[in-house]
Amino acid sequence: MASSRWLRPEVYPLFAATGVAVSICGMQLIRNITTNPEVRVLKEKRAAGVLDNFAEGERYSEHGLRKFVRNRTPQIMPSINNFFSKPDLPN
Template sequence: MASSRWIRPEVFPLFAAVGVAVGICGMQLVRNICTNPEVRVTKENRSAGVLDNFKEGENYAEHRFRKYVRNRTPQIMPSVNGFFSDPDLPTN
């Protein structure tokens, strides 16, 4: 009875959106646990105290995605924005 209520085609986009959100959260959690220089999981690393690891912190903050978007325009669809806002562009 409950499966006929929730397994409908109208609910699939909701499942997809929630799945993507959970995936992004999980990816961020794994990234923080594995690569964050301030997170120490093992007992040996926790006993080291506060470390001055500036190079490791810089590598964590300047990840590949940030380097990829650094020199790009902050627009989601620049061609569509240019089409509707720039009158000098020729139309097809």
């Protein structure tokens, strides 16, 4: 009875959006635990205290997505924005 209420085709996009959001959160959690220089899971590494390892911090903060969008315009759909914001001028 409950399965027929929740597993209708209209609910599939909601499940998909929730699944994408959970996977993004999980990916970020795993990225922070494994590569963040300030997170130390092992006891031996926690005993080292504060490290001034600037190269590791730079490598963490300058990830691939940031490098990809660095020199791009901060617009989601530039062609549509230009179409509506820049009118054609008559010659």
